[in-house]
Amino acid sequence: MPTFNALPGFRDFYPADCAVLNAICARWRDTARRFNFLEWSAPALEPLELFTEKSGEEIVRQLFNFEDKGGRQVTLRPEMTPSLARMVGARANAMRRPVKWFAIGENYRYEKQQRGRLRAFYQYNADLLGDPSPAADAEIIALCAESLRAFGLTAADFRIRLSDRTLWFLFLGSLGVPETAAAAVLGVVDKIERLAPADLLAAAAAALAGTALDPAKILEAVRQFTALGSLEEMRAFFANRSASDDGAKIAARLADWQTLLDALDALGLRDFVTPDLTIVRGLAYYTGFVFEAFERAGDGRALAGGGRYDALVKKLGGPEMPATGFGMGDVTLRNLLEEKGLLPAAAAAADFHAIALAPECRPALLADAARLRAAGAAVEYALKDGKFGKLIQAAEQSGARTILIYGPDELARGEVRLHDTATRAERCVPRASLTPETTAA
Amino acid sequence: MPTFNALPGFRDFYPADCAVLNAICARWRDTARRFNFLEWSAPALEPLELFTEKSGEEIVRQLFNFEDKGGRQVTLRPEMTPSLARMVGARANAMRRPVKWFAIGENYRYEKQQRGRLRAFYQYNADLLGDPSPAADAEIIALCAESLRAFGLTAADFRIRLSDRTLWFLFLGSLGVPETAAAAVLGVVDKIERLAPADLLAAAAAALAGTALDPAKILEAVRQFTALGSLEEMRAFFANRSASDDGAKIAARLADWQTLLDALDALGLRDFVTPDLTIVRGLAYYTGFVFEAFERAGDGRALAGGGRYDALVKKLGGPEMPATGFGMGDVTLRNLLEEKGLLPAAAAAADFHAIALAPECRPALLADAARLRAAGAAVEYALKDGKFGKLIQAAEQSGARTILIYGPDELARGEVRLHDTATRAERCVPRASLTPETTAA
Numbered sequence: 001m002p003t004f005n006a007l008p009g010f011r012d013f014y015p016a017d018c019a020v021l022n023a024i025c026a027r028w029r030d031t032a033r034r035f036n037f038l039e040w041s042a043p044a045l046e047p048l049e050l051f052t053e054k055s056g057e058e059i060v061r062q063l064f065n066f067e068d069k070g071g072r073q074v075t076l077r078p079e080m081t082p083s084l085a086r087m088v089g090a091r092a093n094a095m096r097r098p099v100k101w102f103a104i105g106e107n108y109r110y111e112k113q114q115r116g117r118l119r120a121f122y123q124y125n126a127d128l129l130g131d132p133s134p135a136a137d138a139e140i141i142a143l144c145a146e147s148l149r150a151f152g153l154t155a156a157d158f159r160i161r162l163s164d165r166t167l168w169f170l171f172l173g174s175l176g177v178p179e180t181a182a183a184a185v186l187g188v189v190d191k192i193e194r195l196a197p198a199d200l201l202a203a204a205a206a207a208l209a210g211t212a213l214d215p216a217k218i219l220e221a222v223r224q225f226t227a228l229g230s231l232e233e234m235r236a237f238f239a240n241r242s243a244s245d246d247g248a249k250i251a252a253r254l255a256d257w258q259t260l261l262d263a264l265d266a267l268g269l270r271d272f273v274t275p276d277l278t279i280v281r282g283l284a285y286y287t288g289f290v291f292e293a294f295e296r297a298g299d300g301r302a303l304a305g306g307g308r309y310d311a312l313v314k315k316l317g318g319p320e321m322p323a324t325g326f327g328m329g330d331v332t333l334r335n336l337l338e339e340k341g342l343l344p345a346a347a348a349a350a351d352f353h354a355i356a357l358a359p360e361c362r363p364a365l366l367a368d369a370a371r372l373r374a375a376g377a378a379v380e381y382a383l384k385d386g387k388f389g390k391l392i393q394a395a396e397q398s399g400a401r402t403i404l405i406y407g408p409d410e411l412a413r414g415e416v417r418l419h420d421t422a423t424r425a426e427r428c429v430p431r432a433s434l435t436p437e438t439t440a441a
Numbered sequence: 442m443p444t445f446n447a448l449p450g451f452r453d454f455y456p457a458d459c460a461v462l463n464a465i466c467a468r469w470r471d472t473a474r475r476f477n478f479l480e481w482s483a484p485a486l487e488p489l490e491l492f493t494e495k496s497g498e499e500i501v502r503q504l505f506n507f508e509d510k511g512g513r514q515v516t517l518r519p520e521m522t523p524s525l526a527r528m529v530g531a532r533a534n535a536m537r538r539p540v541k542w543f544a545i546g547e548n549y550r551y552e553k554q555q556r557g558r559l560r561a562f563y564q565y566n567a568d569l570l571g572d573p574s575p576a577a578d579a580e581i582i583a584l585c586a587e588s589l590r591a592f593g594l595t596a597a598d599f600r601i602r603l604s605d606r607t608l609w610f611l612f613l614g615s616l617g618v619p620e621t622a623a624a625a626v627l628g629v630v631d632k633i634e635r636l637a638p639a640d641l642l643a644a645a646a647a648a649l650a651g652t653a654l655d656p657a658k659i660l661e662a663v664r665q666f667t668a669l670g671s672l673e674e675m676r677a678f679f680a681n682r683s684a685s686d687d688g689a690k691i692a693a694r695l696a697d698w699q700t701l702l703d704a705l706d707a708l709g710l711r712d713f714v715t716p717d718l719t720i721v722r723g724l725a726y727y728t729g730f731v732f733e734a735f736e737r738a739g740d741g742r743a744l745a746g747g748g749r750y751d752a753l754v755k756k757l758g759g760p761e762m763p764a765t766g767f768g769m770g771d772v773t774l775r776n777l778l779e780e781k782g783l784l785p786a787a788a789a790a791a792d793f794h795a796i797a798l799a800p801e802c803r804p805a806l807l808a809d810a811a812r813l814r815a816a817g818a819a820v821e822y823a824l825k826d827g828k829f830g831k832l833i834q835a836a837e838q839s840g841a842r843t844i845l846i847y848g849p850d851e852l853a854r855g856e857v858r859l860h861d862t863a864t865r866a867e868r869c870v871p872r873a874s875l876t877p878e879t880t881a882a
Contacts, residue, residue, distance in 0.1 A: 003758040004491050004527040006484050007515060012528050015479035015542065022480065034814040036791040036821040038456035039463065043447050043561055044485060044547065045505065045517065050445050064486065064515075066507030069551045074448060074505075076486065076517075086445040087453050096838070098824060101456065106485065110510045120484055135824040138807075146814070266807035317444040350477040366579075366707035373475040373587070380477040383539060383576040397537070 009111065009119030016346055021122065023344030024151075024330055024337075025104050028124040031147045032102040035139070037126055040101045042083035044108070048073040050082045053316060054285060064108045064119075076108035079327065080125050081309070082316060088129055089318020097130030100139075118331055127325030129313065134256045137289045137308060137324055138263035144293060144304050144326045145272045151333075152342045158303055160269075161276035162291045164257070165307070167234075168280060170250050174241065175221055181208055183284050189222060190282045226278045231257050234275070260289065285309050289324070295336050303336065304328035349399030351436060353421075354381035354406065355391040361406040368404065368416065368434055377436035396421045402440050450552065450560030457787055462563065464785030465592075465771055465778075466545050469565040472588045473543040476580070478567055481542045483524035485549070489514040491523045494757060495726060505549045505560075517549035521566050522750070522766065523757060529570055530759020538571030541580075559772055568766030570754065575697045578730045578749060578765055579704035585734060585745050585767045586713045592774075593783045599744055601710075602717035603732045605698070606748070608675075609721060611691050615682065616662055622649055624725050630663060631723045667719045672698050675716070701730065726750050730765070736777050744777065745769035790840030792877060794862075795822035795847065796832040802847040809845065809857065809875055818877035837862045843881050 006012050013021055029039065048065050065075035077083065080103050088099055103125045111117045126143050128136050141160060148158055165186070172182045184207035188200065195203060204215035228234045231254065238250050257275075264273050273291075281290040290307030294300050306326025313321035337343045352372060356365045362385065369379045380398055382391050395403045405417035415428040420440035427440055447453050454462060470480065489506050506516035518524065521544050529540055544566045552558045567584050569577050582601060589599055606627070613623045625648035629641070636644060645656035669675045672695065679691050698716075705714050714732075722731040731748030735741050747767025754762035778784045795810055797803045803826065810820045821839055823832050836844045844860035851858050856869040861881035868881055 004488060004494075004523075005531075007486060007488060007509075007513065008511075010484035010486065012484070012524075013482035014528065014532070015481050018480045018482050021482070034817065034819050036819050039459045040456050041454035041459050041462070043451035043453070045448060045451065045549065045561070047445060047448060053445075061510075064507075064509060066505075068448075068505060069502075070449075072448065082445075083453075087455065090446075091455070096835075100821075108486070120486070131824050133824055139824065142811070262804065263807055266804035267811045268808065269811075363703065363707035366704055367709065370583070370708045370710075376475065378475050378477050380541075383572050383574055383580065394537075 007119070008113055009117065011118065011120065019346035020334065020343055021330060023346070024334065025122070025124070027150045027344065028102075028104060028147055028328070031150045032124075032126060032143065035100070035126075035143045035146070037100045037102040037143065040084070040087065040103050041105060042077075042080060042087060042103070044077055044106060045074055046077050046083060048075045050086060050316070051075060051078065054082045054085075054312065062109050062111065064110055077105075078109045079107055080105055080123065081127070081312070081325065081327075084125070084127055084325075085313045085316045085318065085321075085323070088321065088323075089313045089316055092130075092313070092319050092321055095130070098136060099127075099129040101129075102126040122330040124328045124330075125325060127323060129321050129323040132310065132322035134260040134289070135263060136322075138260050138267065140306065140324045140326060141260075141264060141273065141289075141291055142267045142269055144291070144306065144328065145269050147328060148293060148303060148333075149272075151337055151344070153336070153340070155271040156296065157336070157340060158272070158293055158295050160273045160291050160293045161279045162260075162273050162289065163275070163277050163279035163281075164253070164289050165280065165286050166288045167250070167253050167257075168277070170246050170253060171225055173246055174250070175218060176211075176213060177208070177218065178211060181211060184208075185218070185222075186280045187282065187284075189226070189278070189280050192222070192226070192278065228275070228277055230275055231261060256289075281305065281307055285312055285315075287311060291326070293328075295332075298339070301332045301336070303332050348378075349401070350378040350380040351400065352377060352379045352402050352404050353395040353398045353400035354379065354404040355388075355395055356382070356385050357388055357391075357405065357407040359385050361385075361408060361411055364411055364416075364431065365404070365406045368406075368431055372434060372436060375436050392419070395419075402438070404434075448560070449554055450558065452559065452561065460787035461775065461784055462771060464787070465775065466563070466565075468591045468785065469543075469545060469588055469769070472591045473565075473567060473584065476541070476567075476584045476587070478541045478543040478584065481525070481528065481544050482546060483518075483521060483528060483544070485518055485547060486515050487518050487524060489516045491527060491757070492516060492519065495523045495526075495753065503550050503552070505551055518546075519550045520548055520768065521546055521564065522568070522753070522768075525566070525568055525766075526754045526757045526759065526762075526764070529762065529764075530754045530757055533571075533754070533760050533762055536571070539577060540568075540570040542570075543567040563771040565769045565771075566766060568764060570762050570764040573751065573763035575701040575730070576704060577763075579701050579708065581747065581765045581767060582701075582705060582714065582730075582732055583708045583710055585732070585747065585769065586710050588769060589734060589744060589774075590713075592778055592785070594777070594781070596712040597737065598777070598781060599713070599734055599736050601714045601732050601734045602720045603701075603714050603730065604716070604718050604720035604722075605694070605730050606721065606727050607729045608691070608694050608698075609718070611687050611694060612666055614687055615691070616659060617652075617654060618649070618659065619652060622652060625649075626659070626663075627721045628723065628725075630667070630719070630721045633663070633667070633719065669716070669718055671716055672702060697730075722746065722748055726753055726756075728752060732767070734769075736773075739780070742773045742777070744773050789819075790842070791819040791821040792841065793818060793820045793843050793845050794836040794839045794841035795820065795845040796829075796836055797823070797826050798829055798832075798846065798848040800826050802826075802849060802852055805852055805857075805872065806845070806847045809847075809872055813875060813877060816877050833860070836860075843879070845875075 063075045068074050188203045188207050286307045287310045288308030293304040308324040310322040354365045356362045372379045403419035417428050418440035419426050425440050504516045509515050629644045629648050727748045728751045729749030734745040749765040751763040795806045797806045813820045846858040858869050859881035860867050866881050
């Protein structure tokens with residue numbers, strides 16, 4: 001006889017787990033609603049090219065992709081942003097801007113098998129499209145922070161590290177790094193904590209191949225830049241450097257930083273956001289302010305990440321459409337909430353559990369169950385008649401608040417007996433007076 | 442430049458559509474909660490064998506199946522019942538019975554392209570496992586009916602046709618059809634309305650090949666059987682026939698019918714359920730009472746279908762576990778609700794839309810927006826400062842109930858101006874007094 005299990009890296013959600021997932025999604029939805037973001041959704045299966053167009057052919061290694069029975073190259077989505085860009089692009093001209101959308105969906109990545117790495121995970125995405133200003137960045141970062149605070153997490157639990165690929169490109173330009181090499185250098189910066197010194201130098205040399213620049217010197221300048229921990233330090237850093245052609249651009253960009261930080265301050269989020277230029281976000285499609293939310297204790301795991309991606313909608317066939325957004329997964333968040341004792345409570349048991357002490361009592365039980373359910377109560381009942389002791393024991397174990405006992409004597413009087421599962425208090429009431437609020441107390 | 446679309450048969454959910462889908466799912470969830478069913482979920486990607494084990498190799502034609510990068514034969518699920526059977530089977534011994542579970546998930550079938558045929562659709566499944574009695578069938582059928590009534594549909598809109606594969610097998614046995622041929626005959630019955638007379642006869646002959654039975658006579662008896670429209674007619678039908686060895690079994694089964702119909706009567710659902718033996722449910726795994734919900738007008742489309750499948754859990758590796766359940770898709774239901782004007786209303790616009798008349802007013806706007814959001818209000822705000830006329834026009838078009846106007850004069854007094862988008866009434870209130878309930882009226 002075969003025994004079946006979920007595929008490796010995939011999760012079964014038994015009711016207790018499903019209740020937690022639903023509670024997490026409900027909290028995300030409520031926070032997005034308060035920010036007036038509208039929910040959207042898209043197919044979990046999409047044309048493969050949608051993702052290779054965005055991320056390059058190398059992404060295919062990480063995909064659950066295949067050829068469908070119609071000869072189409074398709075894939076389970078690894079993320080929802082390309083679908084978003086496709087959908088917004090298709091109707092951009094009819095949409096009031098800014099477009100503020102969020103989605104919750106399952107994504108799929110063929111990750112190497114290791115502890116804690118899943119191949120299917122839920123992700124909450126929020127995106128604001130159609131506005132290029134730091135005010136839009138502030139709104140998205142605020143939503144990200146508030147979506148974590150909604151679970152009771154505080155500034156002691158997580159921090160949003162804020163960086164800026166625009167400022168990075170201006171900085172690299174000021175070092176003489178040509179535009180064509182800048183993205184590759186940022187790829188090296190992304191690995192700066194993970195590579196051994198010799199490997200780092202080799203990677204920098206590879207990124208700078210074809211230039212006359214000294215990789216060691218560039219790395220040294222990069223380290224000074226990534227050490228800047230505040231807007232004041234960033235201002236001082238650029239003020240101390242010889243003026244470059246990009247001086248005005250750098251000044252304007254630092255003014256954008258001021259606008260963004262002021263807005264986050266006004267939104268009450270100063271304690272949650274730290275400038276941190278080590279964050280560059282590996283993906284080449286990010287174009288401006290980028291950020292990641294990390295837990296502050298333990299392993300410092302990433303809880304969410306995002307940033308500005310002003311070119312993607314156009315790249316996928318739509319019009320010019322500046323955009324910023326973030327994604328937040330369910331797995332790390334759930335682990336953190338569990339550690340902090342902040343997991344939303346699972347759904348409650350039924351309000352009523354009804355039992356019939358004789359077959360002739362069952363029609364009354366069923367009629368009242370139907371009426372209470374129609375009025376909004378959650379009603380369970382024993383499918384079998386039987387001995388009182390066994391029925392009442394099962395009813396008490398069910399966790400229901402109140403047991404409804406249908407016996408011949410009570411029914412003869414048009415009544416039902418109520419039994420409180422906590423206190424075992426009992427009383428009889430006329431059946432007609434039963435409402436979802438009725439208790440035995 | 443590439444233009445991307447969703448795959449054929451797949452749907453994009455723009456916010457208005459997503460709101461309808463969410464409202465449908467919310468109604469399903471609430472109904473299941475009132476019946477005390479617990480939500481579960483499972484991966485959308487499963488081992489291919491889970492489905493071929495249940496339904497045979499021929500199902501593969503209809504699947505989005507492929508080999509993953511680890512060499513596993515996998516498929517997008519066409520339905521959730523095998524995953525349910527797998528999960529319940531794995532933990533059956535630790536579960537209190539009956540197990541009452543529901544799920545809402547997207548399923549995938551590689552259907553031939555035709556109007557109204559989708560390749561991805563949402564389905565609501567509810568299952569009751571661990572109880573073989575007609576009381577359990579009644580509970581599942583009641584949940585199916587109430588899940589449709591929850592949208593405002595009445596007995597004028599839909600009907601549940603109730604049939605019974607157990608009674609069918611007893612009837613076919615009384616005709617002399619051997620057990621080995623009975624399932625094939627039911628396959629013919631399933632097509633009785635769709636096949637031309639000659640094709641039907643040929644199909645019956647094929648199903649009865651190897652027996653000495655006359656296909657035409659069997660078809661004639663089948664037609665008499667399927668014409669029975671009530672339990673009374675079923676009783677009379679069997680009473681008029683010569684007694685067979687299965688007479689006692691048939692009598693017991695008709696008593697089960699009585700129990701089931703009495704329970705549905707007590708649950709207030711007599712008007713919604715019609716005995717109809719033409720329903721046999723094509724899938725061989727059904728074992729007892731089966732049913733389908735149909736719309737009464739128009740094309741009479743199927744809204745839901747289900748029945749008892751007592752052998753599946755064991756077949757997929759679990760213990761003996763009687764089970765009954767149903768599935769209800771979103772597509773037909775949504776079309777019907779649309780035609781009847783019963784589609785749940787889409788989400789409302791924001792409660793507040795805030796505008797700042799000068800840059801120095803923005804911090805106050807942001808602080809109040811954050812405070813109102815924290816208190817539960819949905820708050821939108823203009824990302825740009827600008828001319829009053831343009832800002833107020835956009836704010837009114839947003840559909841928000843109340844516009845919050847942050848001007849220098851009001852702020853100097855510690856106030857904000859409220860503007861009612863419906864009446865254009867205005868008044869100023871102290872900023873500190875703003876709550877989610879504040880209105881301009």
